[in-house]
Amino acid sequence: MINLVLPESLEKMRSDIKAIAFSLLRPIARKYDEAEHVTPVELEVLRRRPSEGKKNKKDKKTPPEKDTGMLPSTNLATIIALEEMCWGDVPLTSSIPGYGIGNAAIAAVGTEEQKEKFGGKYTAFAITEPGAGSDTGSLVTTAVLDGDEWVLNGEKIFVSAAERCEAIVVWATIDPSAGKAGIKSFIVEKGTPGLTLDHLERKMGFKASDTGAFVIKDCRIPRENILGDPEIKKSKTEGFRGVMKTFDNTRPIVATQSVGVSRAALDFTKEKIEEDGVRLDYNQSPNSLSSVEKEYYLMEAHLEAMRLLIWRAAWMADNDQFNTLEASMSKAKAGRYGTLITQKCCDILGPLGFSEEYLPEKWMRDAKVMDIFEGTGQIQHLIVARNIMKLSSRELR
Template sequence: MINLENPKKFQGLVDMTRQVSTEMFRPISRKYDRAEHTYPKELDTLRALLEGMNEGDPSGGVSASGGRSNKQQTGNVNGGNISTVLSVAEACWGDTSFVLTMPGQGLGNAAIAAVADDEQMARFGDKWASMAITEPHFGSDSAAVKTTAILDEETGEYVLNGTKIFVTSGERCDVVVVWASVDPSLGRAAIKSFIVPRDNPGLELVRLEHKLGIRGSDTAQFALVDCRIPKENLLGTPEVEVKKGFAGVMQTFDNTRPMVAAMAVGVAKASLERTFELLKEAGVEIDYDKPAHLQIGAAAELLRLESDYEAFRLLTLEAAWMADNRKPNSVNASMAKAKAGRGATEIALKCVELCGAAGYGEDELLEKWARDAKILDIFEGTQQIQLLIIARNLLGKSSAELK
């Protein structure tokens, strides 16, 4: 049974991350929101600090990479996934874009942690890995990948060709985890993930995107042109199992979707706390001992938003806890991501509304949080895709039966 309180052993981690958010992220948040595509050099100092801490405790720092569950552990486990969502939520209380551009903590690291073998972990476990899935002709339908990876038997290398868009931290990372098909005639079952070094001459940076929010994080488009990588850079098995589909590469999302939900938890928490402070300064008191309908409108609305926040915070912790305890969490991860992404967007926008001119101006970070929140309802699978995954599971339908 999941305990609804944060595990006490991670309280130090939560406190440390809040300190980082307060003293480092918040003070420079607006600076890099305005200076889009400029790398936040302050994060290098944080990376050095975290590397020093992680030498003694692998779960001891702000992380965006997800955790590996220990197969040998028994009983209730609060491990890497729980520590990740707790630290990510506190870090996004400071600034979401900095979490996405944290050196060594890209979304591709979750794919490596979930699928890589020991040899690959030794080579790439400490690299900053971004994730390249989306292509110009599709968004959430990951099975529509057209990028190819054809094995050259003579050299023992895969040759990748295709175009990838919306690659988070694509310019700054060390390696890119690329989704590609080893045989397009076999459909989605042939989709595999490959680790491509960022300096590979066949991986060409086309452009960096200008965005509504998370401007402190770069978002890149790449062209893969006869991009050659060793066959040992394939994540998972090279065999194509048609009956199994592409469940192997999709396993990555069971780790990353709770993490994105945790980002939403952090943004929502920041918005609620600041709105509470601003309403109090304006003379609006929230009485937690009195029913919402007996309080003034602004107080009642804030109470409603706080209850919604608590719901998706607990869903996020549940999905992460299930991953730590090796329980199938695909549906729970989708529930957490769908509820948190939608909820955080609504909360951030409502908080801007409740605070009026203060919420809309650049003197406060509320308007920035509202812009940052929207992406959390979109990437790693839109809310609509999450609801489709949940519906298929509840109704016992396949992807072909329920589209």
């Protein structure tokens, strides 16, 4: 069973990372909110080294920590570290070179050779197309095998890390008549002829992240750059499930972004209401709470629920348990409540929550996207319902 007492090593890591978030990210958060599309050079010191993936592999073989009996936890450790970084700033955390969503995809479904070759490259993830967002099964980018190369054609929009990445995991169909079963993912290195960055998006929030659109025209990549099985499975969705597996790892990560930004907003709000004379006393009777106190406690309770759902999903992934339901539950709850908490904090703060002198208005803008990417809140609810009711995507849409 999950043990909520963290091992000493994770507690130490948590406080070390909070110090980095406080000293490195917070001071430049506003700068890169204003300078959209400018590369945050300060993040270079955090660039992922190619050897780090190998270190994780070795860690898995080490025995459980004595103080908790927990298995060494790649996903859970990532989640705990990420919450601290996201407390500092989410779009900057998402812009740390080397930690793209494509890296998570390669880690989840890549072969040892692919991990070795591409593990050290900053890798983006391109599914979304002008006609395919939530319904990923309707994408029209194609990949056709020609000798020893795949030839890709299509268009991808809203790709995070579009400009700064070194490679992209591109979703494409190898047989449009096969529906979802024909969808595969491919590693395309930046600089490959036929892959063109068309433009960068201007956004409401999450501005430090370079989101962009690609045109892919007769783009040739080596045959071995396909992720997963190149065969179209007889079972209609078997192959597609393979590529969807990435989301079981990445949805708790995006959910954690919501936890980080919500906690930042709550901490700031607490500081300001305490300066105004509100004393948060957890022993007080509910009947004597002021409206602000009551709202604050409720938000804290939601934050705790968000975190616990995420920890469960991450713990299950670490222990090789099927966690699609739990990953989507965590994303549904965190995406929605991250939006609500950051907005409510701005309400409580009044003019301080609206002023660009402080960060809460930025946190409110940033939080919105966490309920959109990696599957919107509505889509997470659908996945949860399908899993509980044992219905297929065709039966419940």
